[in-house]
Amino acid sequence: MTCLPAHTDKKLGLVIDLDTCVGCQACVTACKEWNTGGHMAPLTDIDPYGGDVDGVWFNRVHSYEHITEMGGRTVNFPRSCLHCETPACVTVCPTGASYKRTSDGIVLVDEDKCIGCKLCSWACPYGAREFDTDVGVMKKCTLCIDRIYNDNLAEEDRVPACVAACPTSARHFGDLGDPASAVSQLVAERGGVDLMPELGYHPTNKYLPPRAHTTRAASVLAPALEAVRAEGGFLGWVDRMLSN
Amino acid sequence: MHPAFSVVFFTTATGTGYGLLALLGVLAGPGFVPPDFWLGLVGMGLALGLISAGLLSSAGHLGRPDRAWRAFSQWRSSWLSREGVASVATFVPAGLFATGWVVLGRTDGWVAVAGLLAAVGAVITVCTTGMIYRSLKPIAQWHSRYTLPGYLIFSAMSGGVLLNALLQGFAIGSTILLAGCMLLTLLGWGWKLATWRYNDRLEIATTANTATGLAGGTVRSLEWPHTEENYLLKEMGFRIARKHKARLRQITQVLAFALPVLLLVAVFALPWPYAAVLSTLAAIVQFAGMLVERWLFFAEAKHTVTLYYGR
Numbered sequence: 174m175t176c177l178p179a180h181t182d183k184k185l186g187l188v189i190d191l192d193t194c195v196g197c198q199a200c201v202t203a204c205k206e207w208n209t210g211g212h213m214a215p216l217t218d219i220d221p222y223g224g225d226v227d228g229v230w231f232n233r234v235h236s237y238e239h240i241t242e243m244g245g246r247t248v249n250f251p252r253s254c255l256h257c258e259t260p261a262c263v264t265v266c267p268t269g270a271s272y273k274r275t276s277d278g279i280v281l282v283d284e285d286k287c288i289g290c291k292l293c294s295w296a297c298p299y300g301a302r303e304f305d306t307d308v309g310v311m312k313k314c315t316l317c318i319d320r321i322y323n324d325n326l327a328e329e330d331r332v333p334a335c336v337a338a339c340p341t342s343a344r345h346f347g348d349l350g351d352p353a354s355a356v357s358q359l360v361a362e363r364g365g366v367d368l369m370p371e372l373g374y375h376p377t378n379k380y381l382p383p384r385a386h387t388t389r390a391a392s393v394l395a396p397a398l399e400a401v402r403a404e405g406g407f408l409g410w411v412d413r414m415l416s417n
Numbered sequence: 418m419h420p421a422f423s424v425v426f427f428t429t430a431t432g433t434g435y436g437l438l439a440l441l442g443v444l445a446g447p448g449f450v451p452p453d454f455w456l457g458l459v460g461m462g463l464a465l466g467l468i469s470a471g472l473l474s475s476a477g478h479l480g481r482p483d484r485a486w487r488a489f490s491q492w493r494s495s496w497l498s499r500e501g502v503a504s505v506a507t508f509v510p511a512g513l514f515a516t517g518w519v520v521l522g523r524t525d526g527w528v529a530v531a532g533l534l535a536a537v538g539a540v541i542t543v544c545t546t547g548m549i550y551r552s553l554k555p556i557a558q559w560h561s562r563y564t565l566p567g568y569l570i571f572s573a574m575s576g577g578v579l580l581n582a583l584l585q586g587f588a589i590g591s592t593i594l595l596a597g598c599m600l601l602t603l604l605g606w607g608w609k610l611a612t613w614r615y616n617d618r619l620e621i622a623t624t625a626n627t628a629t630g631l632a633g634g635t636v637r638s639l640e641w642p643h644t645e646e647n648y649l650l651k652e653m654g655f656r657i658a659r660k661h662k663a664r665l666r667q668i669t670q671v672l673a674f675a676l677p678v679l680l681l682v683a684v685f686a687l688p689w690p691y692a693a694v695l696s697t698l699a700a701i702v703q704f705a706g707m708l709v710e711r712w713l714f715f716a717e718a719k720h721t722v723t724l725y726y727g728r
Binding site for chain 1: 418478479480481482484485487488489490491493494495496497498501549552553554555556622623625627628629630631632633634635636637638639640641642643644645646647648649652653720721722725726
């Protein structure tokens with residue numbers, strides 16, 4: 174059924190820390206490696222060694238330059254399915270292939286029902302869904318349902334592949350519907366935000382904005398070669414000599 | 418948005434076909450259109466042919482057309498599913514209406530009722546098509562109050578001009594229908610101009626800032642996650658038409674609106690067969706213009722995912 178559940182028992186999702194993400198793409202390759210043999214397998218690559226490469230990925234890391242009056246910085250930005258509370262990708266689906274689970278809120282595609290009309294990818298503002306031209310069906314992030322409930326894995330490994338792979342712990346997994354969970358507390362503490370809140374999709378995943386610039390160090394906007402402070406003594410004498 | 422030809426042709430052809438079906442269904446009962454065998458065969462053949470060709474074309478857009486039957490199941494939530502249900506349901510009264518007219522040679526009584534039901538089904542189906550686009554929040558140019566009336570007006574307009582060509586071809590043209598077609602074409606022209614004006618002044622609340630959650634300042638894309646175009650850019654990042662926007666809008670206005678109006682004006686003054694030739698030409702030119710209009714409808718639409726790519 175593509176009607177949305179009125180309530181989900183859990184709201185499983187990710188919290189992504191834009192302050193600590195270094196853009197190493199480890200989550201991207203770990204996701205691809207796990208999921209190309211996982212629930213939505215295969216994640217087809219078209220012409221992978223040729224000049225016109227294309228393929229299905231659930232997670233992509235962009236890099237942005239964010240400039241404010243406080244200065245500029247590079248922000249690495251992983252983008253994947255946000256497992257929204259009101260996902261239009263589910264309600265627009267004509268076949269019932271797209272659905273949101275009542276138990277944990279994960280948004281999934283039943284590949285055996287998908288007709289490949291692509292309307293769900295139009296309805297998703299975040300570009301989370303990618304069409305597999307080889308199989309003819311839509312694919313998307315499963316939040317690694319085949320890892321997080323997998324009794325064959327050690328308990329600490331029962332997290333999405335992207336979370337397990339992150340070397341800087343920029344990705345956190347948990348129940349965002351439980352205010353006492355570690356991820357919910359992290360969001361509260363760091364002021365986690367929704368992406369495109371104005372569209373009203375109510376994404377479950379949250380993004381932690383980069384921390385404010387420190388005021389203790391020299392401003393990154395200070396002109397190059399400007400004296401940080403008036404030098405006295407030997408260095409002051411060298412400075413005066415060289416300035417003549 | 419990428420203007421896939423299958424979808425461009427689908428919405429244009431079914432729009433014209435349902436417009437013609439609705440007008441025939443409403444006008445045949447009261448005797449405005451005579452229950453002539455050849456008129457029924459050609460008229461209903463055109464209407465149902467355009468609708469069927471459009472629906473088949475839309476199935477060609479699917480990744481797995483063999484499973485298309487599944488699309489009738491989710492009418493509770495999905496406008497696409499509702500469109501599928503409405504389009505198939507409309508074939509029932511339309512088929513009865515065509516049978517009564519062409520086989521039994523009558524358009525009164527139950528045949529007239531079937532015609533009215535087919536007209537209702539046609540209007541509902543066009544509404545569901547418009548709502549598919551109207552309901553998509555990530556595409557501001559579609560998620561506007563101009564979209565649904567646009568689909569209805571263009572359907573009535575192109576269906577009306579085609580009906581006029583049909584009746585003129587059978588030398589039973591009516592000046593009322595001719596005047597109605599001109600008014601509908603002028604209304605369509607005005608509506609399209611108003612839509613473009615609205616889209617050009619659109620202030621979209623979603624920006625690179627809200628897309629990335631980075632508040633304040635400017636957010637500039639430094640590096641994409643991939644070096645080649647991916648599905649998202651091929652499907653949602655189409656840009657060619659924006660480059661030729663002004664020229665394509667001119668072509669749309671000439672073919673879909675200006676030329677048909679001029680041709681219809683000439684039809685007022687001309688006898689058969691010249692009136693029939695010009696009326697047919699008006700319908701053909703307008704259909705070509707509507708294909709360009711629908712192509713632009715897709716190509717000018719900007720999806721929020723392009724913000725992630727700095728476009």
